[in-house]
Amino acid sequence: MGFGQSSIRSFMILIFLFSYRQVSVNGQNLTEGFYSVACPLAETIARATIRTYFLVQPNIAPGLLKLHYSDCFVEGCDGSVLISGPNTERTADANLNLRGFEVIEDIKRQLEVVCPGVVSCADILALAARDAVVLTNGPSWDVKSGRKDGRVSLAANVKNLPSLSHSITVLLNNFAALGLNTEDFVALFGGHTIGTAACRFITDRIFSTIDLTIDPLFLAQLQSSCPINGSGSSRVALDTGSELVFDTSIFKNILNGRTVLKTDQILLTNPMIYRMLQDFVTFQRFNTIFTRAMAKMSGIGVKTELNGEIRRNCSKVN
Ligand code: HEM
Structure with a gap:
């Protein structure tokens, strides 16, 4: 009869672990309008x-x-x-x-x-x-x-x-382990349509081990914007010419070798990803996949009452 007791306990633990993983990876315990009653504003x-x-x-x-x-x-x-x-x-x-x-x-x-x-x-x-x-x-x-x-x-x-030093395979595996497929991966890179990168992240590819796949004119532009040792506070736009507008020019820039980060450049090495980059130049297509991928990303490893809290101050635990 010991069999019954311990099996049931093991079974319950398995169910818990399985459902916890589902919740963690997919954020299935999240709901729309969650604060509509408790904090409508x-x-x-x-x-x-x-x-x-x-x-x-x-x-x-x-x-x-x-x-x-x-x-x-x-x-x-x-x-x-x-x-x-x-x-x-x-x-x-x-x-x-x-x-x-x-x-x-x-x-x-x-x-x-x-x-x-x-x-x-x-x-x-x-x-x-x-x-x-x-x-x-x-x-x-x-x-x-x-x-x-x-x-x-x-x-x-x-x-x-x-990391910037990861291969495309490692990056894809990294995303896949969090429930994000190849299309999500490429669309999320579209996040680089806004913002800048500190020069220290690219010194290597523009000064030391020069990345010859960068468009030569663009390389010269990057070299003149960044100090040779990467120090200081200089930053360069990730999507040259459109860093404050969320659009698809990042994909055109990547396809034209006007890439700032090494990881944006290596997207070009995979034929399937290359086709997706071309697809995403169309804003409607990109919007649809990007928003879906963001919703998935926002559900990664969500914590519940079991392992989380509502912090009173965001910079420290209660
Ligand atoms: C393989 C994945 C990724 C790598 C290696 C990567 C790497 C980087 C690096 C090195 C920077 C410069 C950071 C700095 O100067 O502080 C950056 C900036 C940025 N990344 Fe990514 N990133 C990745 C994916 C993403 C994703 C998925 C998003 C969002 C959907 C994203 C959004 C941004 C934005 C908006 C900036 C500009 C930040 C700013 O201007 O302050 N990145 N990324």
């Missing part, structure tokens, strides 16, 4: 605040989109990137130039006044990424909410963020 306050910052400082939009991506790929979309302090994700080399923290903090402060302890920082980040895209003329989508904030933020975990 949540989305309005978030949108208005981001707009106020954006009007003064337009580069806050790419900052917020990148912040959400950098959050989701490390420990899931749980606001772990927002936690400050020694050895947190924010201190990792790849995250040193992240921006937009003050916008999220500001939204959170306002929401704590109108509905204390209700809206998670992870949800604010997901809403902010959507609003940032919309403010730069990009498409909108419904953001499902209900994420809990994580309690773990370790610089060492930032190794899980896709």
Whole structure:
């Protein structure tokens, strides 16, 4: 009869692990209009605040989109990137130039006044990424909410963020492990239609081991914009000529070898991805796939009451 007891327990554990994985990977426990009763002003306050910052400082939009991506790929979309302090994700080399923290903090402060302890920082980040895209003329989508904030933020975990030195196969596997297919992968690269990169991320390919696949005129342009040792605060547009508008010119630039990051360049090495880049030059096609991929990305590794909380202050655990 011991068989019955322990089998049932093992079976229950398996069911729990299986459903937890589903929830973690796909964000199936998230719902639309999650705050419509508990905090009906949540989305309005978030949108208005981001707009106020954006009007003064337009580069806050790419900052917020990148912040959400950098959050989701490390420990899931749980606001772990927002936690400050020694050895947190924010201190990792790849995250040193992240921006937009003050916008999220500001939204959170306002929401704590109108509905204390209700809206998670992870949800604010997901809403902010959507609003940032919309403010730069990009498409909108419904953001499902209900994420809990994580309690773990370790610089060492930032190794899980896709790296500029990864091969296309490693990158595809990395995305696939999080439930994102090849089409999602290529569409999400469209996020580089807005924003800039610090010169230190490209010094190698434009000065040392020169990447000969870069368009020669464009290479010269990059070389004149960046200091040879990559130091200082110089930045270059990821989508030259259109860094503040969410459009498809990033795909034209990539197809023409006008690539800033090594990872954008290696997209050209895979024939299937090459065809997708060509498809995404059509704005409607790109919009449809990008919004679907963003909704999927925003559901990665979502935390629940079991392993998360609603932080009172986005930069520290309760
Ligand atoms: C293989 C995947 C990716 C790699 C290796 C990568 C790498 C980078 C790097 C090195 C930068 C410059 C960061 C800096 O200067 O601080 C950057 C900027 C950016 N990335 Fe990506 N990225 C990837 C995927 C994504 C995805 C999926 C999104 C969003 C959907 C995204 C959105 C952005 C944005 C908006 C910026 C500009 C940030 C700003 O102007 O502050 N990236 N990326």
